[in-house]
């Protein structure tokens with residue numbers, strides 16, 4: 001068994017053998033809602049949660065196979081960072097405009113013991129959810145890699161607008177991904193400012209692929225999952241294909257302890273084999289039904 005505090009590197013390693021094939025442990029919404037009943041819950045959410053807020057899920061059915069920039073590439077030199085920030089600057093407008101959907105609101109009503117999200121969009125918090133762990137960080141914060149100072153993305157956005165006038169407007173039609181990145185090619189002239197405090201390198205405060213999720217964040221999630229065992233609790237996964245180990249390990253942990261695991265997602269997930277019930281449904285519809293049942 002993996003020790004909970006062992007560093008966990010976020011890597012992409014899995015794709016379903018047959019994304020459209022039948023899923024093991026298939027159940028309908030009513031069956032899964034009834035299985036969850038009034039049990040104490042830990043909920044893990046992914047990109048499928050925010051598609052109804054206009055943020056596309058680039059791993060969802062039919063999505064093209066694109067690889068996000070890795071941490072190693074980001075820190076390798078100024079050119080990849082220029083490319084990252086140029087694309088992210090264009091995508092930020094849509095990320096910033098996104099608002100919570102009915103699924104986010106229903107989940108805030110359900111008020112689980114802990115809500116772990118792989119999303120960096122901040123929409124659970126905006127919907128009023130309490131006790132949220134943003135496993136992969138927040139796209140609306142910026143961190144300096146040299147002095148660790150945190151700052152607001154809004155402030156950096158204004159500086160980027162000043163330094164690159166008209167750039168975002170020229171790429172309005174570019175496609176946005178859940179991490180706020182977009183497909184933009186002419187990034188060579190994009191100007192990225194250094195840290196205000198020390199002149200160091202600025203990075204969005206999100207966990208990149210190839211980067212370690214902070215151990216204290218992981219520990220808080222494991223503690224909540226482990227506490228389910230004593231309280232006849234359950235784990236619900238909503239809108240994640242569980243491709244990355246950073247989320248999958250909580251599913252395996254809950255299943256191993258004998259807690260029911262319900263996985264709601266459009267398309268097969270890497271956790272289907274150990275799930276008690278898998279539901280082929282959108283997050284919003286399912287969470288509405290769950291909130292109504294738990295009233």
Ligand SMILES: [Zn+2]
Pocket residue numbers: 144145146147148149195196197198199200201
């Ligand atoms: Zn700094």
